[in-house]
Amino acid sequence: MKNPMFCVVLTGIGIALIQQGLPVRSQGESQSDNKQMDNVTVRQGETVFLSCLQGEFVTRTAWLNRSSILYAGEDKWSVDPRVSLVVLNQDEFAIKIEDVDLTDEGQYICAVQTRSRPRTTSVHVIVQVPPKIVNLSKDLVVNEGSNVTLMCLANGKPEPVIMWRMLSPSDNSLSSDTEVLDIPFITRQRAGTYECTAANDIAVDVQTVELTVNYPPSVSEGRDVGLTLGQRGVLLCEADAVPMADIEWYRDDRRIFNGLDGIEIEDAGANSKLTFFNVSETDYGNYTCIAINKLGSANTSIVLFVQDGNSGTSTVFTPTCLLFIILLQLLLKF
Incomplete structure (x- = not known):
């Protein structure tokens, strides 16, 4: 049962102490005994136990x-289901608060009324x-x-300490110990995974951001290929670009399509292969590989x-020279 008279007593003892910080006196004007215990530190979500000594002649x-009564003797005044009575005897008066949150932070008072004060x-x-x-920041x-x-x-x-660093590929020169990481005039080498770490004495939280840097294509210098008639051969083109080119x-100004004239084109990521399965005289000449994305071309x-084929040496023939060789071969047949 909640005792209305005791509520009045508690109001005089506890609430005045909490709200005004004034010493509380009994009807006989004798000062109450006020004791301040060491602070209790608890992590959010954990359980805290609060207790005080009772002693003899406690009524x-x-x-x-703050301004609310949690327990009056064995009577629970708090409507919070997380608060419960653990011990109430002559030696100790203890309560338990489960799943502690920031709203539970503050001053708690154990008020005891004895026969004298x-x-x-x-x-x-x-x-x-x-x-x-x-x-x-979202992925960029x-x-x-x-x-x-x-x-x-x-x-x-x-309050947590914030740190930024480039995680993959690792770059120790690109970091920040503030909430903001500025990267001016970003280059393709700084694309990758960036990690934000928030740390305090309790724990660490880590999240990452993916940063993609678009740039126009570049292609490796083409390597000329020498083949004999009837031989199988491959021309290679290697391109670097984001997004992929x-x-x-x-061949000259004419585009080559896969499967035409016995030529196969196979693309694999940044590379492209042009394959001749049976080189003929008309296949010899100049080929151009062009890599294209939305930012440009190369x-x-x-x-x-x-x-x-006999000597193993390579010779580049001009069209006029090729025509002369063909005529010479025809003359030798007669």
């Missing part, structure tokens, strides 16, 4: 938090909160040369030339 006792024991509960990243796709800003905001108690093959030329 009333209660636990208070009131006595209070107060303790300050400090709630520590592990860091949590609450606002992080930017063009090379752009200015990039990455943001990372976190909550926690104690489309590769086109040309090209390289490759010469397919006649290789002397």
Whole structure:
């Protein structure tokens, strides 16, 4: 049963102490015994136990938090299901608060009424909160040369320390110990995974951002290929670009398509292969590989030339020279 008269007593003892910080006196004007215990530190989500000594000749006792009564003797006044009575005897008066949150932080008072004077024991509960990243930049796709800003905001108690670093590929020179990481005039080498770390004395929270840098194609210098008539051969084109480039093959000004004239074109990622299965005289000449994406294009030329099968030497013939060789071969037949 909740005792209305005891509520009045508690109001005089506890609430005045909490709200005004004034010494509480009994009807006989004798000062109450006030004791301040060491702070109690608890992590968010854990359970805290609060207790005070009873002693002899105790007539009333209660636990208070700010301006509310949690327990008056064995009677629970708090409607919070997380609060419960653990021990109430001559030696100790203890309560338990489960799943502690930031709202539970503050001063708690154990108020005891003896036959002669009131006595209070107060303790300050400090709630520590592990860091949590609450606002992080989304994955970004930017063009090379752009200015990039990455943001990372976190909550926690104690206040967490924020750090940025380039995780993959690792680059120790690209880091920040603030919430913001600025990358001016970004290059393709700085594309990758960036890690934000929020840390305090309790724990660490880590999240990552993927940064993609678009840039126009570049192609490796073409390597000329020498083949004998009837031989199988391959021309290679290697392109570097983000987004990945489309590769086109040309013979002079005419585009070459897969499957035409016995030629196969096979694309594999950044590489393209043009394959001749049976080289003829008309296949010899100059070929161009062009790599194209939305930011630009690049090209390289490759010469397919006649290789002397007997000597193993390679010779590049001009069209006039090729015509002379064909006429000479016809004359030798007669």
